Amino acid sequence: MRMSQLVGKRTKETPKDAQTQSHIFLIRGGYARPVSTGIYSLLPLAKRITQKIEKIIREEMNRIEGQEVLMPVVLPRELWEESGRYQSVGPELLRFKDRNGKEMLLGMTHEEAVVHLARSEVNSYKQMPFMLYQIQTKYRDEARPRAGLIRVREFTMKDAYSFHTSDECLKKYYDRAHAAYVRIFERLGMKNVVSIESDTGMMGGAVSHEFMAVSDCGEDTIFVCSGCDYKANREVAKTKIAFASDTANPLEKVHTPNQKTIEEVAKFLGIKTSETGKAVFYTDEDGKLYFVVIRGDIEVNETKLRNHLKLRELKFANDEQIRSIGAVPGYASPLQLNSAKVRIIVDPSVTQSSNLVVGANEADYHYKGFNFARDLQPGSKMIDVVDIAAARNDDPCPVCSQPLKEERGIEVGNIFQLGTKYSLSMNCTYLDQNGKSHPMIMGCYGIGVGRSMAAVIEQSNDKYGPIWPLEIAPYHVHICALNLNEGAVKETAENLYQALLGKGVEVLYDDRNEKAGSAFNDADLIGVPYRVILSPKNLAENLAELKARDGSINEKVPLTQLQDRLMNLLNSKGKQA
């Protein structure tokens, strides 16, 4: 490709709205352009990269017996009614009517569509297991797109669905899919991707993993154990905190005038916040109240709480709602609380700690010496004891007790064991050896293509631009010809360009006669792995300059050896992958 013809302007200035490296470089380097909120056009450079990403994904999906299909983006309402998601999903599902008034939607994921296929095409255990996948446009009407291609409304996704006759078979395949994902992200050149336990969210199902590209700009908080393999999303992360268990002291009422927050009370009484228990009130969509008790220094993990209560939405209750169940805001207490009026959820950090300071349910008073087992007479009240604690940096790992480290991650892929959630509701069955009908057992597996491209930039860049791994780089060799007015430079550059093209090398040739600085800055923004610089100075000695974008190579090569040297580099890298 001649750079003079390459569509996609590079800019010197950073777009004012871009905050993350990938967003900045995707715009500055002429890879992508916004069309509307969270909706982008990909320019030639980005398209070349995503094509390579898709190729790698295809190869690995085919390797685990995946069969590629293509399902429609536009789907009819009825199909989604069958699974119940037409109602349950909410406004990020874009719904509309066609000219006949028929209600349609834009697919945001394709469980319904693939089940529609599977249930009519496969009826026998003899054809199972099988996996179908596609690489296709998804639309999600996101509340808040952000960070360039990291979170968008329209995007390309690889989604795969497997169908099995037993849980064992699903699990075995799930592990193969997991291994395929590890290979994919390795081949994409992502430096730090971890697979973590995750919340199954609206997908349903029991087991799921998210593949997180570790990066400061990631939207998810994850915990990675420093001592073992435990890794989890904050939404589900567990900890093994040692709680201070001691002989129970008697309950003692103490005067705590105007000390409402945990910090105030602890400071006032000269104790640590971990020696207190705090009350947090939540309310659901119907206005029903939930009283949550947790140790004072630990935050409530609302995802855990929501999952336990099987609720979609939880909000903090206001003071009025708190009073309505007979509690005093700021001094609320699990003691003397009418469990008929409110559901009580207690974290183990409270049930297993001794002698906590808790509210007295009376303005300006707290109790010292609260002990759950003694003071709440468990069994006499409806109380759920369940882990709802939010993990913190350096909390002990639930497996090995070594400190957990908090990181940020970009979710580039996820895999779910769906089980029969969709096959049951949508009647997707097969006949077994005895002619008996069973629902198919499903797994599903997704990878965001554009997001993966952005994640690679986040993990691989310098202040000048992206540093593309060879496997997905838009081009492999970038020829910078300095001073094309000199006949020798022009001739050498053109010859080299044609020769490399002839050898099947993907080569970008800067034929624009730009100043060196300008050419180099553009080259940095395009991030091609190998750069050949041709200049009058070096050509006089029959030398060319060869540089690797990542700085690993910077040498002068005799012109006669240049092509061999390049081919060696390209081939050896190719073999490694």
Add this chain to the structure above:
RNA sequence: CGGGGUGUAGCGCAGCCUGGCUAGCGCAUCUGGUUUGGGACCAGAGGGUCGCACGUUCGAAUCGUGUCACCCCGACCA
């Protein structure tokens, strides 16, 4: 949906407070020339419904009201 912010040339911005004649600057683009190793220089040129609507006024980019769009933070997120 809540909080904050911004809309002036392709991009980045100034001008607005205190209304005024032809709306300005840098980058980018085009022409000619000089240059050529980390974003050159000179001379010239093109490019604008000042987000939109209504209002105030002799006169609105500037003041008022409304509206739309976009961005950031939060909530939400297979």
